Amino acid sequence: MQNTVAITRDVPDSFAGDCALTFLAREPIDTVEARRQHAAYRAALHDAGCTVVNLPAGAGMPDAVFVEDAAIVLRDVAVMARPALATRLAEVAAVAHALAPYRAPAFIQPPATLEGGDVLVIGRRIFVGLSSRTNRAGFDQLAGIATPHGYDVADVAVPACLHLKTAVTALDGETVVINPRWLDAAAFSEFRQIETPPDETFAANTLSAGGIVHVSKRWPRTASLIEAAGYRTRPLDICEFEKAEGGLTCLSLIV
Numbered sequence: 139m140q141n142t143v144a145i146t147r148d149v150p151d152s153f154a155g156d157c158a159l160t161f162l163a164r165e166p167i168d169t170v171e172a173r174r175q176h177a178a179y180r181a182a183l184h185d186a187g188c189t190v191v192n193l194p195a196g197a198g199m200p201d202a203v204f205v206e207d208a209a210i211v212l213r214d215v216a217v218m219a220r221p222a223l224a225t226r227l228a229e230v231a232a233v234a235h236a237l238a239p240y241r242a243p244a245f246i247q248p249p250a251t252l253e254g255g256d257v258l259v260i261g262r263r264i265f266v267g268l269s270s271r272t273n274r275a276g277f278d279q280l281a282g283i284a285t286p287h288g289y290d291v292a293d294v295a296v297p298a299c300l301h302l303k304t305a306v307t308a309l310d311g312e313t314v315v316i317n318p319r320w321l322d323a324a325a326f327s328e329f330r331q332i333e334t335p336p337d338e339t340f341a342a343n344t345l346s347a348g349g350i351v352h353v354s355k356r357w358p359r360t361a362s363l364i365e366a367a368g369y370r371t372r373p374l375d376i377c378e379f380e381k382a383e384g385g386l387t388c389l390s391l392i393v
């Protein structure tokens with residue numbers, strides 16, 4: 139079996155002051171603590187059996203640590219995304235370079251915008267969030283690339299949060315963790331659903347790797363629900379990234 143690779147990217151000096159914010163107000167971010175949390179995140183992925191490839195921070199790219207948004211890794215192809223914010227477009231080149239040994243690339247072209255945080259792959263199903271970051275052309279281009287590779291691609295409206303995966307992630311091929319207040323849970327009716335409690339707002343963003351569900355330390359009740367459903371969880375402190383509207387999936391690309 140091939141080793142699982144996790145691509146991550148260092149926290150840049152510009153992160154604290156310049157990271158993009160859409161739904162949250164700016165709060166002080168401790169860069170030293172963010173780097174410590176990032177190192178612990180990489181160590182957890184290593185513990186889960188991943189080979190971690192950590193890219194250097196890009197100068198003038200405050201959000202590049204959220205490497206998930208730059209690409210969608212499918213079984214046979216890496217779709218290089220096209221972030222909606224001008225400040226994030228430059229992130230894609232280094233990620234394309236890092237993915238080149240593993241997958242043939244396909245590039246999303248203007249006027250499409252598409253961010254990896256809006257793409258949830260569950261087996262051969264791909265759910266694409268139509269959000270402030272991913273437009274209809276982005277959906278169409280991704281569907282055009284993925285459908286010939288045997289994927290079934292569906293769109294989901296994301297009216298209330300940044301990305302699709304802010305509100306739903308998969309634990310495996312049968313089960314999702316979902317915040318039904320931020321999207322229409324009926325779009326995921328074919329899956330068993332673990333609902334996040336109303337007061338655990340950002341808890342649906344979980345990262346499954348190596349048989350472990352990585353969860354944010356901030357949301358213990360969601361972790362308990364996931365454990366009760368039969369999964370092993372590992373809480374991680376990512377509070378400095380949560381201030382920048384990032385979650386667990388955002389910080390890596392699992393190949």
Ligand code: CIR
Pocket residue numbers: 157158159160201204206207226254255256300301304382383384385387388
């Ligand atoms: C942004 O607004 O683009 C970043 N501050 C946060 C991106 C989080 N990425 C993700 O959810 N996949």
